Amino acid sequence: MVTKKMTINIPTGLEARPVAILVQVASQYDSSIYIECEEKKVNAKSIMGMMSLGLPAGEEIIVSANGKDEEAAxxxxxxxLSSESQQ
Structure with missing residues (x-):
C-alpha cells in the first residue's frame, strides 16, 4: 500500500468536471484507491463519493492506493491534482 499527502492545485477545486476527470484517472488502475480528507474516506473511483467531499483548491488530502499498479496510480x-490547468 502506498499513501501520500497531496494538495489540490486545480483552481476550481474538485467540483463536477475535475471530479469526473479524477475518477477517470483513478479508474484506469486495478488498485484500490481512496481519498481521505478530515474524517471522510471515499473510493476515488466513485463519482458520487468524490462529489460528497466538495474539496476546494488548496485543500490537503491523503491518497492511498493498494494493488499491483499502486505506484503508477x-x-x-x-x-x-497538481496541474494548474484542467486537462
Missing amino acids: IQNIEKY
Missing part, C-alpha cells in the same frame, strides 16, 4: 493522481 499515485503518480498520475498527483500529476492531475
Whole structure:
C-alpha cells in the first residue's frame, strides 16, 4: 500500500468536471484507491463519493492506493491534482 499527502492545485477545486476527470484517472488502475480528507474516506473511483467531499483548491488530502499498479496510480493522481490547468 502506498499513501501520500497531496494538495489540490486545480483552481476550481474538485467540483463536477475535475471530479469526473479524477475518477477517470483513478479508474484506469486495478488498485484500490481512496481519498481521505478530515474524517471522510471515499473510493476515488466513485463519482458520487468524490462529489460528497466538495474539496476546494488548496485543500490537503491523503491518497492511498493498494494493488499491483499502486505506484503508477499515485503518480498520475498527483500529476492531475497538481496541474494548474484542467486537462
